[in-house]
Amino acid sequence: MSKDLHLENIRREYSSRSLSRKDLPKDPIDLASSWIDQAIAAQVNEPTAVIVGTATPEGHPSMRTVLLKEVLDGKFVFYSNYDSRKGRQIAANPHVALTFLWHELERQIHVEGTIKHLSPEESDAYFAMRPYKSRVGARISPQSHPIPSREYIMMRFAAESLRFVGREVPRPDNWGGFAVTPSRIEFWQGRDSRLHDRFLYELQEDGSWSIHRLAP
Structure with a gap:
């Protein structure tokens, strides 16, 4: 990084869109689905990428990016x-917690909720749709665990690929779907002068959603 680069001076104005109370449906899932569809239609970079936040046993935050399916x-x-x-x-x-970020549309969605596994049948159905190499990769990768080298994983991939040539690749038991049920969803639309539009949906005991505008 250049010693002349002053990070505090890097900023931009947001002015391409707005979000008002009249734009909001009763169910935030409808708006979230619409924004995801718009991101795909706009051909933004990785429109389905979502940051997933969890916690370690010590309560420390842990983040990574996956693709919403x-x-x-x-x-x-x-x-x-x-x-x-x-x-x-x-x-x-x-x-x-989940965060969607679409720089090109100056939009974010922040989700908080609980997560559980999909049924084996649902995971099987999606796994069967994946490209052959992706199915093989899911079988041989000890994801997040240390490996001795790239050659190690490539050799495992090659061996497993040969094993299933011309055969159906079964889903491994340790791979499948996660479903997040939201209880809190915030929609963020960038606006000029940092006076962004922010609306918060919170799930109520009767299953309805409260809606509040938040200060930017």
Whole structure:
């Protein structure tokens, strides 16, 4: 980094869109789905990328990025290795957070809720749709665990690929879907002068959602 680069002076104005109370549906999943669709239609970079926040057993935050694969029955769905670092943290503490960030649209969605595994049948159905190499990779990768070298993982990949040539690649038991049920969803739309539009949905006991505008 150049010694002449002053990070405090890096800023930009947001002015391409706005978000008002009249734009908000009663159910935040409808708005979230619409924003995701708009990000895909706008061909932004990685429109389905979502940051997943979990916690370590000591309560320390832990973050990583995955790809959203579906919004199903009000839940945000992604797939991963159950034995990975995030998988182990989720098993110990089902409270998670999600963040979608679309720089090109000057938008963010922040989600808080609980997470659980999809059924084996649902995970099987999605796994069967994946490209062959992705299915093989899911079988051989000890995700998040140390490995001795890149050659090690490539050799395992090559061996497993040959093993299943011309055959169906079965889903490993330690890989499958995660579904996040939200209880809090915030929509953030960048505005000029840092007076951003922020609206918070919170799930109520009767299943309805309260809606509040938040200060930027």
